[in-house]
Amino acid sequence: MIHQYKLNGYNIVLDVYSNSIHVVDDVAYDIISMYNNKNKSQEEIIEKILTDYPNLTMDEVLDCISEIKHLENENKLFSEDQYKDIPLHKKSAKNVVKALCLHVAHTCNLNCEYCFASQGNYKGKRALMTYEVGKQALDFLIHNSGTRRNLEVDFFGGEPLMNLDVCKKLVKYARNIEEQYDKHFRFTLTTNGMLIDDEVIEFANEQMDNVVLSLDGRKDVHDRLRKDIRGNGSYDVIVPKFKKLINNRTKGTYYLRGTFTHFNTDFTNDILHMADLGFTQLSMEPVVCPPEDPYALTKEDLPIILEQYEILAKEMLKREKHGNGFTFYHYMIDLAHGPCIYKRMSGCGSGTEYLAVTPWGELFPCHQFVSDPKYSMGDVWKGITNIPLQDEFSMCNAYARKECKDCWAKLYCSGGCAANAYHASGSILSTYEYGCELFKKRMECAIMLQIAKQEI
């Protein structure tokens, strides 16, 4: 399977199963397209090309065809699917857990309208995780991680800094036991920033491998939906705190992470605003909410959003050339050393290697299922007890969804987000088509950007 597209002056051909990427001229682009459609003989292709490009000679066309056939023989073009029978879609990932999303606080000091966690409490009781529950969660992770050395724990909420002392004690506990079990914990803190102070900055920059800081971009955009309990926007409180934290950060990564909605479909301006504030590791996600919400993305928004991704890629390239580039999470793609085929097939790992833990120690497939009792999987004391559900999630991968069968992007997204699919269609083994369209455009832009950067 191949995918061809033109973007920012580049003609790009992706060969899906070999992972080859070719940048071609117009003649090669058209010939590859005709070969792919399989409705013309070689003679008809030559005739069509000579008609469309009257300055070309027959020898030049034959040379181009020869180049294409050479790539085909090397399995770099029109390559066959060698992976569909790899039995990883059964239960191979089962019983190995390597990442936990620890919901240390089901409460929040902001009242963001679009919050999928319903202002932090996930449509349930407000609660803080105790140290004992968190410690048991870390023990559960250690004892269920098999031979995996790198273990990931995200302090999540609600607002995790409302339970800072427990976060600090849990990190201390983890550091004390990791050598004994030959494990390495990587911690992430996802915060709205309201409670960041010098103590938090020291803790985050010393112990967190990654810090995710929520900022939606321009002040008016941010303050429209990210308000405190009294209805005041939070931008002016958090931006100086984020700057101080980042200015003191000497190791690990961070992301300024925004959410865009129907109200700011020109979200590139929000990303650029973050960059102009001096932040360089940026992320911006489409809102997750029911379609009837006023800020939900609409069908009419889709072409605007797709165009925004292109505008963003071009602007990033421009800034890169001028020495003030920044990274955008979805455009980070390492073409030469990216993930192996197993990673590309095996999906996000929700419900198998990745689990969310509530303040009470209950396990869910991921943070986005936490409000739904149907998706309760067990707890940190007894482990996973809902085996049929675990089996269902272990089937979520690039080859599990019929909608993905002929999609060129399936080995880039691995079938997409189970929660998004569930909310859009009622099944974790379906797809969220709107999200697919956004994802595909992001991948096209990401690949173009990498190609263009090689020319800088």
Next chain:
Amino acid sequence: MENKKRIKTIETRDLANSMKNGGCGECQTSCQSACKTSCGVANQQCENKKK
């Protein structure tokens, strides 16, 4: 970049070859990074030191 007349092939990881040396599982879980809502796998880093 490999130069041909009309086609430039970019250096990419050989996916078929990664069937032999991949699958160590040490890489980051996709959703555990920045997005939490719309992740893919293509932008994850490979952490296999033996590849």
